[in-house]
Amino acid sequence: MIKYSFLTLLLFSNFIMPESLYNFENAADEKRFYSLIKEIRCPKCTSGSLASSNAPVSIDIKNKIIELIKDGKSDKEIKEYIASRFGSSVLYNPGFNQDTYILWIAPFVILLIALSTYIFRRKV
Numbered sequence: 001m002i003k004y005s006f007l008t009l010l011l012f013s014n015f016i017m018p019e020s021l022y023n024f025e026n027a028a029d030e031k032r033f034y035s036l037i038k039e040i041r042c043p044k045c046t047s048g049s050l051a052s053s054n055a056p057v058s059i060d061i062k063n064k065i066i067e068l069i070k071d072g073k074s075d076k077e078i079k080e081y082i083a084s085r086f087g088s089s090v091l092y093n094p095g096f097n098q099d100t101y102i103l104w105i106a107p108f109v110i111l112l113i114a115l116s117t118y119i120f121r122r123k124v
Contacts, residue, residue, distance in 0.1 A: 022066055029069050036065055036078060039093065043086045061086075 024030040034051070040061070042053035050058050050065075061082065068078045079091055088094045096104050 032075065033065060033069055036075060037062060040082055041090045041092060043090055
């Protein structure tokens with residue numbers, strides 16, 4: 001009996017349509033939302049994005065992003081808003097400014113030092 005109940009449930013589960021967690025006016029807004037939550041880091045989580053987090057602060061940020069999308073804000077404005085609230089560390093790709101210039105310049109400086117060390121060691 002349980003076996004048939006399970007099979008019946010399995011057969012009819014295809015007809016059950018899941019409701020969307022978030023309501024959007026069009027598919028483009030939904031696509032923007034999912035793109036944004038992949039690019040923004042959860043402030044509470046160690047290194048996860050908003051897309052992979054269910055922390056309360058993450059849920060609040062997702063709802064705020066939806067609100068900003070519905071208000072017609074651009075992706076840049078939304079990222080600036082989130083960064084102003086939680087710091088630029090929540091962005092996976094922070095802009096070039098006084099807080100992040102070391103992140104952008106350090107790899108080139110290290111590469112230059114490594115190349116010069118290699119060249120001078122080779123000549124000696």
